[in-house]
Amino acid sequence: MASKKRARNPHDKHRLSGRRLREWGYGYVFILPWAVGISVFFLYACARSIQYALSDVRLTNGLSITYQGFANFVNIFTTDNTFPVALMSFATGLILRVPIIVAFALIMALLLNSKIRARALFRVVFFLPVIIATGPVMDELTRQGVASVPMVNQATIGALLGTLPQWIGEPIQELFSSLILILWYSGVQILIFIAGLQKVPKDVYEAARIDGASAWESFWKVTLPTVKPMILLNAVYTIVALATSGQNEIITMIYDNMFNSAVRRGYGYAAAMAWAYALVVSAALAVAFLLLRDKSDRKVVYEQRRIVMKGGYYNDGKQ
Amino acid sequence: MxxxxxxxxxxxxxxxxxxxxxxxxxxxxxxxxxxxxxxxxxxxxxxxxxxxxxxxxxxxxxxxxxxNLFASASNSSIPVSRYAFNSIIVTIAVVFLSVFFSTLAGFALSKMRFKLKFMLFEVNNAALMFVAVAVSIPRYLTIARIGILDTYLAHILPLIAMPVALFLIKQFIDQVPDALLEAAQIEGAGPFTVYRRVIIPLIKPAIATGAILTFQQVWNNVETSNLFTSSESIRTLAFYLNTFSAGGATGSANAVQGQGIAAAASVVMFIPNLLLFINMQSSVMNTMAHSGLK
Structure with a gap:
């Protein structure tokens, strides 16, 4: 790509400025519909919701907004006795679930990447939940307790866990009760890992084997370093997926505080909750970056971005 | 590819x-x-x-x-086919428009040079991970001000900007070689011709994926019916079926019977998803695996 570009540049140098002007013009034309949509329904809405978070919002004859600084945020952490707890359990849930989902996805990707028959079929099976399990269907499933597979949960596993000391049994039971959900959240991650694994050249494994490395060793020395960027990408994806899923208790809380007349504390309060939540999610993302970044590279974020958006980086005019 | x-x-x-x-x-x-x-x-x-x-x-x-699902529907004043019709109209409109706008924007973000480009893509990434509930009030106000409350447009407009679809489509266009576009340009094709004759045919798998993701978001969306509409006749199937599993809006008589109906309703909801996915799964697999990770 780059060489072609260099070859072209001297050729049309004399009309570059005119051409660039035209490209700009068309760029704006092409992006305009999307940009209008995103500014009206996202950017503007975001700005307003920050304003609400800092105000007392009431719906008495129209919308009355009184600026009151950080009072909503103070209330969240001093007077509310459910939301901070929910935030905490969301955070601990992330610590427990993200590593499990990512590790499971990696193992499944390794299995699905090995030479077996009907591999395409299995890949579909593991990706299927991502496609169909959203919205009402998923709500219905969790409501029915299917996500925990009740029979398995109560009868077999319960008896099995009874033999263990409680401090081991408890977290394992917790895990089992949402095991299927965890598995269902890993579809996209498995695909990302498979794509990563396919980049590892076969001869590297060959060379490792000739040098006497066992399969175990070549996993740690060859496979893992290659998919390391994918681990970060997957961790980020998992955090975002868990944070925005419909099963998320916090989202329900925010929603109730906005619209449920029985429990609501007002739009301003709910907006403040949403932003507090957004901060926790960003903090989780930051932790993931810090833990999983490539130590040798200072500008991890950009490095990751270049992997994710290979072509885009080149086109950003930064070269 | x-x-x-x-x-x-x-x-x-x-x-x-x-x-x-x-x-x-x-x-x-x-x-x-x-x-x-x-x-x-x-x-x-x-x-x-x-x-x-x-x-x-x-x-x-x-x-x-x-x-029972369809019987209880005919008991209420609005037949279930009305909800289904609304859902189909809204879904088709959103999927079509969102794919169209996303491909246009993806083409611009990927292959054109203009100011603010990098920033615009960042905005899209931010929108990708933001919780929609948080901005529903301002959205409501915007929709009220435009004057489209309680119309189809209230279902359609807020959902058209699909950050995920744009992200995937942009990644896919990145992989279209520049040389191809240049060749088309030298042959005298303008940007719109390039878009229509070169880009669109080459990124069909990405379009399929974007369409599926958009479809399932719109098809399952309860929120627009809940917030932006007030008359039953304009609400969608997802909203209607959700009243059974929620057990509230259609009356507590549904609470017991609702168990079975809700189960039936969720099957009704997910079968279109399933069919669409099976239909397009090979293209989807290609896009997901190639969304810039090669």
Whole structure:
């Protein structure tokens, strides 16, 4: 790509400025519909919701907004006795679930990447939940307790866990009760890992084997370093997926505080909750970056971005 | 671009594949269980629905729940076909417009040079991870101000900007070689011709993926019906079916019967998803695996 570009540049140098002007013009034309949509329904809405978070919002004859600084945020952490707890359990849930989902996805990707028959079929099976399990269907499933597979949960596993000391049994039971959900959240991650694994050249494994490395060793020395960027990408994806899923208790809380007349504390309060939540999610993302970044590279974020958006980086005019 | 890993299957079954199957098959079955369960659940008669311990397979499968679903719909003033019609209109409009706008924007973000480009893509990434509930009030106000409350547009407009679709499509366009576009340009094609004749045919798998993701978001969306509409006749199927599982809006008489109806309703909701996905799955697999990760 780059060489072609260099070859072209001297050729049309004399009309570059005119051409660039035209490209700009068309760029704006092409992006305009999307940009209008995103500014009206996202950017503007975001700005307003920050304003609400800092105000007392009431719906008495129209919308009355009184600026009151950080009072909503103070209330969240001093007077509310459910939301901070929910935030905490969301955070601990992330610590427990993200590593499990990512590790499971990696193992499944390794299995699905090995030479077996009907591999395409299995890949579909593991990706299927991502496609169909959203919205009402998923709500219905969790409501029915299917996500925990009740029979398995109560009868077999319960008896099995009874033999263990409680401090081991408890977290394992917790895990089992949402095991299927965890598995269902890993579809996209498995695909990302498979794509990563396919980049590892076969001869590297060959060379490792000739040098006497066992399969175990070549996993740690060859496979893992290659998919390391994918681990970060997957961790980020998992955090975002868990944070925005419909099963998320916090989202329900925010929603109730906005619209449920029985429990609501007002739009301003709910907006403040949403932003507090957004901060926790960003903090989780930051932790993931810090833990999983490539130590040798200072500008991890950009490095990751270049992997994710290979072509885009080149086109950003930064070269 | 079409080289998935799919065709690398070994011709013959060999013995050293067995351990891998030992792992994969149970987990695959395990993941398939809830889907089987929800279908079975919908087919259970009333006494089995409340049986304890719950049964996995329906002993006496019946279509009663589906019958009740549509019967209770005809009891209320609005037939279920009205909700379905609304859903179909809204879904088709959003999928079409969103794919159209996303491909336009993706083409610009990927292949054109203009100021603010990098920033615009960052905005899209931010929108990708933001919780929609948080901005629903300002959205409501915006919609009220434009004056489209309680119309189809209130369903359609807020959902058109699909950050995920734009992200995937942009990644895919990145992989279209620049040389191809230049060749088209030298032949005298303008940007719109390039878009229509070169970009669109080449990124069909990405379009399929974007369409599926958009479809499932719109098809399952309850929020726009909840917030931006007030008359029943303009609300969508997802909203209607959701009233059963929520057990509220259509009255508490549905609470007991609702169990079965809700199960039937969720099957009705997910079957279009399933069909669409099976129809397009090979293209989807290609996009997901190639969304810039190659």
């Amino acid at each position: 079409a080289s998935g890993g799919v065709k690398m299957n070994p011709r013959r079954f060999s013995r050293n594949q067995i351990p891998i199957y030992l792992y994969i098959i149970p987990i695959a079955v395990f993941m398939g269980l809830p889907i089987v369960y929800i279908i079975n659940h919908a087919l259970k008669p009333m006494d089995e629905l409340f049986a304890f311990p719950p049964r996995f397979f329906a002993a006496h499968p019946t279509f009663n729940n589906f019958y």
